[in-house]
Structures are given as structure tokens and as C-alpha cells.
Amino acid sequence: MKKITTFLGFFTGTTLTLLMGNTAASAASFNWSYTTAGGSIYTGMLDGNIQSNGNTINVTSVMMSQLNGSSLPETPIVRSSSGVLGSLGIVSLNGLTMNLGACTDTSCNSGIFIGDLGFGSGEFFSTTADFGNDFETFESSRWTLAEKPRVPEPSATLAFVGLGLAAVAKSSLKKQ
Structure with missing residues (x-):
């Protein structure tokens, strides 16, 4: 006994x-999508930490990006869209707080950029030539971000x- x-x-x-x-905090994964005014559909996945406001995500990685279903180059470098290397990339569920640069290398001459590009003229959605070459005013109504279901x-x-x-x-x- x-x-x-x-x-x-x-x-x-x-x-x-x-x-x-x-109980340690772990990164959540999200599926994202943005449709340009011209109808191009960008999609991908990102990892990040949801902040206490329940809306803002500090992005740690962006991967598997596609343009209209075709794979784009990998983007291992994540930073703010304004070009400060080492600064956090930030996105929000509602699309109202955006500051993300996902780049192919540390020069960040190639990639996807969402947010204020440092010109003080509002938020933009911008991609370089090898990512579709889009540049337009960012519209939060065309942005979706959904947390992926967690596997136990x-x-x-x-x-x-x-x-x-x-x-x-x-x-x-x-x-x-």
C-alpha cells in the first residue's frame, strides 16, 4: 500500500x-493576406508575440510568402518598415498599426514592406521587383491576419x- x-x-x-x-510564452503563428487595389493577392505566414492589447503582434519571422499563389523568395530578415535594422516588425489584427519589413538579406533592398516608409506621408504597402513591384497606400480593409490553430x-x-x-x-x- x-x-x-x-x-x-x-x-x-x-x-x-x-x-x-x-506556461512560458511562445510565439503564435498567423496566416496573413493583403489584396492590392489592382487585385494582386499576397499571402504568407508569420510568427510573433501577441501584445497585451490583444491586437498588436511583434513579428519574429515571415515565411512562405506568395503572390497570386506563386511562391516568393524567402524573407529571413524581419525589421520595421522604416529601415532600422534590429527594430521590431509590428503588425496588428485590425491593420491599423503596421510597421513591417520582411527582407531577403540585411541590406533590405528586396522584400515586402508595410507601414510608414520614413517619408512621413502615411502607411504604404510596397514590394520590390522580385516580389511583384507593388507600391500603394495601405488599406487596412484589404488586410487579414488570423492566428493558426495551435497543436497541443x-x-x-x-x-x-x-x-x-x-x-x-x-x-x-x-x-x-
């Missing part, structure tokens, strides 16, 4: 540790299985 109780305590403690230890982490699944096994063990102890 003592061995079973010790095992049950250890198992329950381990399970709770797995459940509670998984294996440790959380194992923790729930562990809790179930602990419950079965406890109920079998009561029968004895």
Missing part, C-alpha cells in the same frame, strides 16, 4: 509539473494521460 501511495504521489507530482511547466504540445498530452492513470490508480486503491 505504501509503495502504491508513493508511486501515486510521484506520478501526480510529475504530471502537475509537466502541466504547469509549460506532447508534454501536455502526456500530462493529461498521467492524470487519467493517477485517477485509475486511486480508484483501484479505494476498491481494495
Whole structure:
């Protein structure tokens, strides 16, 4: 009986540790889309951290961008649209706060740019020649950003299985 109780305590403690230890903030993934006034459709995925206002996302990566269904070059460099390397790229769910540059390299001469380009004349959607060569005033009504469904982490699944096994063990102890 003592061995079973010790095992049950250890198992329950381990399970709770797995459940509670998984609370660190992690990047969320999003699907994005922008349709230009001319009808070109840009799409892709981005990773970032949702801020406390529930609307703004600090972007950490932009990937799998497409123009009308055709793949565009990869954009491993993310920064603000105004050109400050090392500054955060920012987008919002409602499209009202935009400051993102997704570039092919650190020179940022090639890529997708959304936001104030540093001219003080409002927000723009701009792409370089190898990304479709679009330049226009950004319209938030043509922007969509949706969080991708999260896949449960294996440790959380194992923790729930562990809790179930602990419950079965406890109920079998009561029968004895």
C-alpha cells in the first residue's frame, strides 16, 4: 500500500509539473493576406508575440510568402518598415498599426514592406521587383491576419494521460 501511495504521489507530482511547466510564452503563428487595389493577392505566414492589447503582434519571422499563389523568395530578415535594422516588425489584427519589413538579406533592398516608409506621408504597402513591384497606400480593409490553430504540445498530452492513470490508480486503491 505504501509503495502504491508513493508511486501515486510521484506520478501526480510529475504530471502537475509537466502541466504547469509549460506556461512560458511562445510565439503564435498567423496566416496573413493583403489584396492590392489592382487585385494582386499576397499571402504568407508569420510568427510573433501577441501584445497585451490583444491586437498588436511583434513579428519574429515571415515565411512562405506568395503572390497570386506563386511562391516568393524567402524573407529571413524581419525589421520595421522604416529601415532600422534590429527594430521590431509590428503588425496588428485590425491593420491599423503596421510597421513591417520582411527582407531577403540585411541590406533590405528586396522584400515586402508595410507601414510608414520614413517619408512621413502615411502607411504604404510596397514590394520590390522580385516580389511583384507593388507600391500603394495601405488599406487596412484589404488586410487579414488570423492566428493558426495551435497543436497541443506532447508534454501536455502526456500530462493529461498521467492524470487519467493517477485517477485509475486511486480508484483501484479505494476498491481494495
